[in-house]
Amino acid sequence: MKGKQMSNETRNNYINRIIVVINFIEKNLEQELSLKCLSKMACFSPFPFHRSFLAITGETLNAxxxxxxxxxxxxxxxxxxxxxxxxxxxxxxxxxxxxxxxxxxxxxxxxxxxxxxxxxxxxxxxxxxxxxxxxxxxxxxx
The missing domain is CATH 1.10.10.60 (Homeodomain-like)
Known part of the structure; x- marks a missing residue:
């Protein structure tokens, strides 16, 4: 959303979608955890997911x-x-x-x-x- 302020509702929605992925990761550390699979789980395409994950968590997905x-x-x-x-x-x-x-x-x-x-x-x-x-x-x- 370049140039526009994200609404609180949209921000909360993004955070909740990332939390779902974080919970999945924490319960499935033994599994292959690909960007493609995790972004799909969060209903994002890979690049926006990666960017949102970094913005919300302060870490890249891989890190x-x-x-x-x-x-x-x-x-x-x-x-x-x-x-x-x-x-x-x-x-x-x-x-x-x-x-x-x-x-x-x-x-x-x-x-x-x-x-x-x-x-x-x-x-x-x-x-x-x-x-x-x-x-x-x-x-x-x-």
Missing amino acids: FITRKRIEKIAALLLTGTRDHLTDLAFKYGFNSANSFSRAFKKFYGVTPTAFTENFSKIGIAVLTYEKYICSINHMKSK
């Missing part, structure tokens, strides 16, 4: 999906998964263990192994998801 997948794997690591890192990387859409490790390190500043070891060193054996989020937020604010 959002990657972040959510990394956070999910980090939560699994902290809550004591028996799955190997490589298996988790492939399960959550990374092409290789190396690409996952690079993305994880970029996000948290440490490798997945160091991340897990740092938490075990301070005596955190098992966390609930809520405690994990608080811990991660605390780590990221340092």
Whole structure:
């Protein structure tokens, strides 16, 4: 809507459509999450969807999906998964263990192994998801 102010009703409609997609992504991190499929779900064509998603969330669709997948794997690591890192990387859409490790390190500043070891060193054996989020937020604010 170049040159025109978007009405509150239209804005709320766009936000609600993006929220539907966000909820779907969060529940389906193990699935292929393509721009085409997600934009269709939100009743947008791909380019306007991508632009609206960025405007509403402050992240590109790909960055959002990657972040959510990394956070999910980090939560699994902290809550004591028996799955190997490589298996988790492939399960959550990374092409290789190396690409996952690079993305994880970029996000948290440490490798997945160091991340897990740092938490075990301070005596955190098992966390609930809520405690994990608080811990991660605390780590990221340092």
